[in-house]
Amino acid sequence: MAIENDLIPVNTLGVQDEETGKWIPVDAVALRSHTDRLTIEEILDEFSSLNNQNSSLEQSIGNIEEIPTPGNSLSEKFSKEIGQLFSNPMWYGAKGDGVRDDSKALQNALNNKGNIYMPKGKYLIKSTLVVLGNTRIVFHPEAEIIRGASIYCSFTNGYPEDKFLAYEGNGNIEILGGIIDIKGNEIKSNGGGIVFGHARNITIEGVTIKNPYNIHHIEINACENVMINKCSFLGYYHSGTRAFSEAIQIDLAKSYEVFPVFGSYDGTVCKNITIKHCVFNNVGAGIGTHNPAEYTFHENINILYNTFTNLLHHGVSGLIFKNFRINGNSFLNCYRGIYLAWSYDGKMDNNVIKDSSNHGVLIRKTNKVTINNITVSRAKGVGISIYEDSGTININQAHIEYGKLLGINIDCNTTTVNNCIIKYNNDNGIYIHNSATNNKIFGGSIYGNGKHGILITDDANSNQIKDVRIFANNQLNVNAGNVIILKNASKNRFESNTVRIGDMDKKPLYGLFIAGTCTDNIVLINDMKNSGTSYSYQSDSTSTVTQAVNIL
Template sequence: MGRFNLLKVFKIGKNAEFEDNLSQNARSTENALNQLDIEIKEHKASDKAHEAASIIHRGKSVAHWLNSYWSRLVNLIVNHDGNDIKEVVDGRVSLDATIHPTLNDRLEYDFDQVYKRFDFLPDINVILLGADPTGKKDSAPSIQAALDRAKGGKSVRVYIPPGTYKLGAPLINWGNTLVSARGATLLNYYGRYMMTNGDGSTEYYAYNGNGNIVIEGGLWDCRGTKISMRSNCFSFGHASNILIKEATFKDVQSYHAVEFNACRHFKIVDSKFIGFVDPDGTRYFSEAVQIDLAQRKEVFGAFGAYDFTVCKDGLIDNCYFGASGTAGTQAWTRGVGSHSSTIDYWHENITVRNCTFDDIDGWAVRGYNWLNTTITENTLRNCRFGITVSAIDPTNPAHTKNDKFEQLSKSQKFYHVVISNNTILKTRANEGIYVRGIGEDGFVRNVNIVGNIIDGVDGPNQAAIRLDSVRNGVVVANQLSNTSGDGVRMNDCVGVNVGDNQISFIGRDGIAAFGESTLLVINGNNIRRPGRYGIEQSGVLIASITGNLVTGAGYNKHGEYEAIRIANGARDILLAGNTCRSLSSLTNLARAGIYITNSVKRVVRYGNVCRGDWTIGGIVDNAPDTITDAKDVA
């Protein structure tokens, strides 16, 4: 609405002039009010005006904050607020010592500070320095000239306009640099790297290398079918504060699209990783995004020092991983992960969320020797394997040395894993979710697997969810179906609650526990048509199995399996309030609703309902000392 002026001093000499003054004021007021009414109605009728994306708060849209808060809400660890976990508390402290409520708040804050360093700097247009946007001549020297202006600690904004740029040499990013390459295609004609943050002439320690780097946009084409050298697209080491956003990485040969080695406070958002080339079939373990430590030159060849600095406080958010469609390429063999380790060192505070993985030829996410891990809200479609978080493999001699390179031949413990609200649609050869602790040396403490959907797990006898050597775990509110193996499988687990899951059309057992598993709570699960047992407890010591519904068990083979089976020397088992039903529509019937072998002792069993047709009977209890009333037992 435009400004309008009312008359404040009236001519009173003649009534006609005074009336004319009043009329002018009335017309001005009326016109202004009418215009205001029009603008208010237009605002009310506008969908865009009321979208969260159109409202700015603290420099970002309200939509950004709503999405951020929602993602963090669904990631909450039950019964933990962070105050009792030292690593998590440390991760919430920003570079200027401000303490934030969560790690995500801290990363948002730190990257806002990085952006402010660039706000008032002029752009350096690489074309003005001689870069060729037609791709006919080498533009690496011109782009490097722009990057070199950051030497000596200066800050620089490098603008690469839309076009195609040939890179005949790696770009060295000296830090304190924002590179804007939206709409630009950069072609790898060199080989080993497209960009790194050191030239090898200087060694950096801890996180004191060239940091404060922002990369915006760009199609970074490694041309993996055209070059003869194994390559990384980006290799960053010994740095803090690296943000990559809205970039595409294409057709990398053998190594990685982005490697973070000895980095902290790093983030990749809204980016794509498409196309991988494995010329000799030996790089089945290559990740699109690798998280690694400064162990030795063979692990990170760009530069040292090799001081065993790990990665901390990383976020991969809203990214896509899949195939490029280029002839001679495939989808990535892994999406995000690690594949090296050193005893007594861990990567910490790594989050992978809101990402999509299509046709990955290995694990979509492999957290290897990670502390404080969150993998949430991701979608996996037709990947060979699903999501895993694993302890160090003690059978791999390259992974079990200390920082003196002495061979210890053992694993090590790790803690705090959240895998939540992921949708996993068909894994071709392995588990949907696998949390892999390894014995007493490498057990996993505090595991939360909550709200995941897993539909379709192929391969021989593969589980939807598998836990090995977990200490304190929650497997709750998952929907699991169409697996070749078990719904939930536990090996050597202690203190795990499995509850309120919907498990259907499972190739083997709905819920199974083996080995030295103890202190289990299995409650409120709805298990439909498991191929073998609905619930199997083999050798378990102390378990409460209550309130579960099992229907149509044992359909793989007539008269061979039971809805609930307790066997192999299990001890101190409570069975109460379970409902087991056969289905008359199935040709193959289970032997019994509940079957307890004679090697089992100290069973308390009451209030179970096992109606229907069974080949032996509803309840078959061979234990010598079962108590079958609801009285207290001491």
């Protein structure tokens, strides 16, 4: 049997015929496949084209062998290069199906630090995720972290055994986008969203956090240089005694009870915190703290252009704030709009507070604060209440209207109310009392209030009312007047004001009345013509100083 039919000549370019099985040299017949017939010239043209493509690829990316990333092939090098740019939890086994526990896979990705990308999916976690320093987490808009067990928080930046000091913990962290659902409606144990401590340079932007239980959507404890921007805080559940818990808590490293995540407890406060363009809806309190500390302040706190709606407690709770700004915020149907205590050196501009179930603004033990262009409407408590050792509070161009109680309560010293409109509140427009001293009401209008326009009483002394238009008060028809000075109120000055009876249905009994127990009050250059149904001006005190230039 001849063997030449079974051999393939090694130096002959050819092809095996698919029908006969014989080897046919390419110079004798066209190459043949299932669909195309190619001559040797056409094959050489194809190889030439491929060589040109490889040359073009090499020109684009350089010599593949010169790419420093380890790897034997282009795909292997690219895979490792991308891995250096960011980590994807899917590479570590995350499923993102909302059923299987992805905690381990997510933590393995986070351990790489650098850039972490969270693809679209629902990531169930049953262990708290620890974010190390120099980490940037970028969420797909539909990537969601779901708390699936009784863990204290979803993200933190330290382990229980860590003992960081000051701001030297894991910092330089960014969390961008995504959703964190703490499932407080289902898991009835203390559970929050992001809890960071002892760090600097933290950015949280575009994140939606919802449904914590008893604690905070975000806690920033002993941190410096923090930006929280364009985030949403939705829903809150508690055991019945924690309505005051803030969606964003700004706190100090005071004790394990305050921060039960990691140490140390060195008393470090927060500095340079900015929270802006965020939405708070159906939560406990909005922003702040409920933990005071003696002679200690969180410094440079900026709360800007946020919206607070349907809160169980304060919109902003500014305890131990120093050098702070609370500007451009909107508060609707909150327990209180803004609460300040033990705070110093602040400014609050262009805030709008409507339908508070308690006071609009409550200030106690606080000094050196300026409030500009605030609107407080339909508060069920006092519009603005200032008391308990507060001082140097300046209120400019406020509108306080339609409240159930007082417009402004002043139980303190050195408050100035300048060019404000206080109208249609059910109680007194302004109430100065309890030995309040050296307060000033300058300019503006006070009218249509249910009781007195201004009541100065209970040993209040050395207060000044000047250039104010006061009219049409006593709208509850309770024998009230436009301005009343009672009960040992002394050395108060009433000057250059315009007082009128007004044209509303109910009329004030007095333009200005001073009781006989009051001494050394001064009444100068006022226009009080036709300002009360009983008297335009009546002083029962023999020591009142008046001048004939008062118009009566």
